[in-house]
Amino acid sequence: MNSKTVLHRDNPEAEPLGGNVKVTRDDWLNVARDVLVSDGVEQVKVMNLAAHMAVSRSSFYWYFKSRQELLDALLADWQATNTGALIRQAEAEAATITAAVCNVHRCVVNPALFNTALDFAIRDWARRSDKVRDLLDQSDAQRVDALTKMFCRYGYDELEAITRARVLYYMQIGYDLAQLNEPVAFRLRLLPHYLLTFTGIEARPDEIEEFSVYAQSFWE
Template sequence: MAEKPILHRDNPDAEPLIGNIKVTRTDWLNVAMDVLVTDGVEQVKVLALAERMGVSRSSFYWYFKSRQELLDALLTSWDQTNTAGLITQAETPAETITAAVLNVFRCTTNPELFNTALDFAIRDWSRRSGPVRNLLDASDARRVQALADMFRRFDYPDLEARTRARVLYYMQLGYDMAGLNEPYEQRVSMTGSYLEVFTGKPANPDELAEFAIYAKQYWRA
């Protein structure tokens, strides 16, 4: 009796994989992402990843031609998660500028919308790689541009829109990098004041209440 296929390659027209191959392309990416975040890009090695998953290194080559292709896939995943996530939140329709900024706060509150640890890992990687530095610079520019466009939609003059966008973006990066161990109550109590600093406008209490409910899912009490 023929052995049943365990999984298929990413190409649906390819022959199924037979035998003791138990991981998918997504598994390789996820484990590589974990190692990138915790140990840095130098430790993202095919043999080490295979040992961590308990599979043969040869199974890696069903999905990737080389380690470089895996690294490129990690960069693509980062861009599609973090850069696209922040831009999407900045472009989300809102009735007020404070509600629009709260949409951006949701992005950096919810790790499914923006993976802060991954962003820091990419920044660390960029210090040792010119091409990654170029990708990061382009990503930062796109993010800041999206935030500036957000302020322009609410009739902020161009220079002010660009300035407020940079203050909002780089303050948020620094805030996350500091890793402040704030209780939920303290952090959410300051949200209105942050909004006034970023926008020059007072926040609507209903907006703040809605955001507080959302944030509580992700911020530890």
């Protein structure tokens, strides 16, 4: 990771803080998230983060009592963003189940909704920590439950709903993990067939078009 990290502020044109200028709690959290994704949890250390922001580590203790409190904040942030986003998208109103699945798939294409790299960083961290493993298991269960309830709203019985929810959710994890280098046009050509596989119902042309336009705005 570049030692001159650009801080994630609401105003992207603002000058990055550095030197003796105090940074915010969000700055520490954002840079910690970047380091977690790029280098793993072992490198999420106070001195390392301070070096990335070119500030004294003493400012860290204005916001966090310890490194563990920062790590707990990272986990809470991940749950609120990634898990929260998927649940919100699963609960979003839609005329059909295929449109509802397209709502969920907005998480796949829009990094502002769902940070896939962060999700994999948490999964890697869970291999080293029973506490994180437990939180990940809880999060996965919450996500699958939200998808199950989504299918149930459109008339699927409970067993079929949970089966389709698990297929949809775990297929996407595997898809992301494979890191397929495929053309956007080809991926979108498969969309109607994916939706048919996930739901057992053919999507309407307008649903395909709407999601394709949305996806292309991020993929191209």
